[in-house]
Amino acid sequence: MNFEEKLKSEFSDKILGYENDKFFRHYFTVDNTNLIDIANYIKHDLGFTLANMCLGTDLKDKMEIIWYIGKPNIPDLIALKVHVDRENPVVSSLTNIWSGLDWHERETYDLVGINFDQHPDLRRLLMPDNWEGHPLREDYVYRKPKYRQPEDY
Amino acid sequence: MSEKTEMNLFMGPQHPAMHGLWSLRLTIDGETVIDADAQIGYLHRGYEKLLTNRSFEQGVPITDRLCYVESHSWSTSYVHSIEGIYDLEVPEKANWLRVITLELQRIASHCLWLAAMSVDIGALTMLIYPMNARELILSMLEDITGARLTYNYTKIGGVSADLSPNFTRKMESSFEEFNRLHYQFLDLLEEAQIFRIRTRGIGILSKEDALNYGTTGPVLRGSGVASDIRKDDPYFGYDQLKFKIPIRTEGDSYARYRVRIEEMQESINICWQALDKYNELKSSDPFKLDKLPRRPNEGEVYRRIESGRGEAGFYILSDGKPQPYRVKIKSPVFNNLQPLTPLIIGGKIADIPAIMGSIDLCVGDLDR
Numbered sequence: 383m384n385f386e387e388k389l390k391s392e393f394s395d396k397i398l399g400y401e402n403d404k405f406f407r408h409y410f411t412v413d414n415t416n417l418i419d420i421a422n423y424i425k426h427d428l429g430f431t432l433a434n435m436c437l438g439t440d441l442k443d444k445m446e447i448i449w450y451i452g453k454p455n456i457p458d459l460i461a462l463k464v465h466v467d468r469e470n471p472v473v474s475s476l477t478n479i480w481s482g483l484d485w486h487e488r489e490t491y492d493l494v495g496i497n498f499d500q501h502p503d504l505r506r507l508l509m510p511d512n513w514e515g516h517p518l519r520e521d522y523v524y525r526k527p528k529y530r531q532p533e534d535y
Numbered sequence: 536m537s538e539k540t541e542m543n544l545f546m547g548p549q550h551p552a553m554h555g556l557w558s559l560r561l562t563i564d565g566e567t568v569i570d571a572d573a574q575i576g577y578l579h580r581g582y583e584k585l586l587t588n589r590s591f592e593q594g595v596p597i598t599d600r601l602c603y604v605e606s607h608s609w610s611t612s613y614v615h616s617i618e619g620i621y622d623l624e625v626p627e628k629a630n631w632l633r634v635i636t637l638e639l640q641r642i643a644s645h646c647l648w649l650a651a652m653s654v655d656i657g658a659l660t661m662l663i664y665p666m667n668a669r670e671l672i673l674s675m676l677e678d679i680t681g682a683r684l685t686y687n688y689t690k691i692g693g694v695s696a697d698l699s700p701n702f703t704r705k706m707e708s709s710f711e712e713f714n715r716l717h718y719q720f721l722d723l724l725e726e727a728q729i730f731r732i733r734t735r736g737i738g739i740l741s742k743e744d745a746l747n748y749g750t751t752g753p754v755l756r757g758s759g760v761a762s763d764i765r766k767d768d769p770y771f772g773y774d775q776l777k778f779k780i781p782i783r784t785e786g787d788s789y790a791r792y793r794v795r796i797e798e799m800q801e802s803i804n805i806c807w808q809a810l811d812k813y814n815e816l817k818s819s820d821p822f823k824l825d826k827l828p829r830r831p832n833e834g835e836v837y838r839r840i841e842s843g844r845g846e847a848g849f850y851i852l853s854d855g856k857p858q859p860y861r862v863k864i865k866s867p868v869f870n871n872l873q874p875l876t877p878l879i880i881g882g883k884i885a886d887i888p889a890i891m892g893s894i895d896l897c898v899g900d901l902d903r
Contacts, residue, residue, distance in 0.1 A: 403834075403836070405619060405836065405837070405838055406768070407836075407837055431743075431746040431747065432746050432749060432762075433746075433747065433748065433749030433870070434749055434846075434865065435749070435848075435850075435863070435865045435870075437850060437861075437863040439852060439860075439861045448850075450837065450850075450865075454746070454755075454760050454761070454762035454767070455761070455762060455766075455767055456767060457767055457768035457769075459837070461837075480747060480749065481744075481747045481748050481873070482747060482748040482749025482750070482870050482873055483749070484873060485869060485870075485873055486869070493583070507575065507576060508575065508576040508579040508902060508903075509576065509579070510576075517581065517584060518583065518584060518861075
């Protein structure tokens with residue numbers, strides 16, 4: 383039994399959708415409440431130990447977060463997809479399972495404004511600390527940043 | 536006298552060993568590093584937003600500027616993902632031309648890394664020798680693409696130019712000269728015991744940590760995992776070529792150094808094989824597609840290639856418009872740099888350049 387069959391049979395009622403493409407990417411849509419259980423199973427039972435990346439997308443009516451997880455020596459990548467409410471985007475963090483997702487989740491928080499629950503160190507990564515707004519959101523309006531003067535420090 | 540002996544040290548952004556603009560906030564006690572925090576984002580140009588404001592074709596030339604050392608790998612990676620969105624099959628000739636240029640680009644990138652890393656740990660003479668070797672590779676790339684740094688060679692559905700008729704002779708003489716220089720500078724660096732003392736047993740990254748942090752490329756292979764996208768997830772016909780993946784099991788700075796050195800020789804071997812495959816084709820065969828579909832398909836694609844630093848990939852979400860809806864760039868350095876902080880904590884300040892150099896930073900694709 384290959385890994386996608388295993389994952390589907392183990393969490394048959396918790397996986398909301400599955401699709402794959404010809405480039406060996408397997409997209410599993412899951413719910414935020416079951417995310418940690420499924421992620422632990424993927425890492426410890428299926429052996430997907432190589433953290434790949436995480437990204438967030440503003441889909442105008444909801445937010446989509448995708449984690450890509452890989453394994454050495456096979457072309458397949460498991461992608462976990464979670465959709466959350468746009469007004470209050472909170473999702474569980476997978477940094478405690480794969481350390482390499484740390485900066486990716488910080489970047490997603492920084493640019494898209496997703497709050498990762500249980501993330502050990504959720505700060506802005508690429509933008510300055512005092513930046514207003516999240517630049518990759520669809521409703522982002524650019525305002526000229528206020529630069530701090532020496533006397534502000 | 537005060538009891539407190541800790542102090543804060545800002546390493547970078549204007550530090551000669553930082554390879555660009557980023558900074559490391561260190562807490563030190565004497566010479567020992569107690570805590571470290573990497574501050575990145577000085578070179579954040581908003582590439583993911585820039586690409587969504589341009590059509591797919593217009594985006595390709597600016598991805599050349601993502602990394603100034605390895606521009607060809609990045610534009611090829613973007614084109615590779617776009618071809619997934621358009622669902623295109625590239626002519627075979629274009630594939631072999633891409634393989635040749637990608638491997639040349641990998642050698643050029645490794646040469647620049649070697650020059651930079653040697654200077655970081657004090658071998659100042661070594662700046663010149665790999666640069667000489669890189670010059671040979673750049674002149675070959677100039678012969679193929681017409682440019683020396685930002686090539687814009689890969690087009691959607693093919694490449695922009697065919698090889699010149701005397702390229703085989705040029706490659707022969709250039710690689711001959713390259714090999715001579717290669718062994719010359721290896722003698723110069725490795726025969727000096729100081730280099731081995733500074734890099735052996737320093738910054739040991741275990742196999743589990745390397746996987747957990749999501750490192751790819753020479754950093755992962757230096758920790759004993761034989762993983763290479765060219766073998767694992769083949770593209771451009773790499774599965775038809777015979778080549779080895781150099782790995783080392785020690786996981787220290789020296790192991791990562793050796794992996795890159797051996798990769799340069801493997802790349803030369805791949806170039807010759809790809810050129811043979813290219814010569815089997817007729818000279819009238821096309822090297823690019825004549826027509827592209829007017830509109831991209833809807834959907835999402837994540838495809839990746841093995842660049843000199845590791846897995847370089849682009850995630851593209853398309854809604855059928857000429858511009859992508861969302862682009863995410865998977866940068867190898869972004870993952871490779873994350874284990875740096877645990878590696879340097881507990882070590883000495885003087886080891887930081889030796890560890891950082893072996894990771895092969897390019898802040899251009901770190902910050903995007």
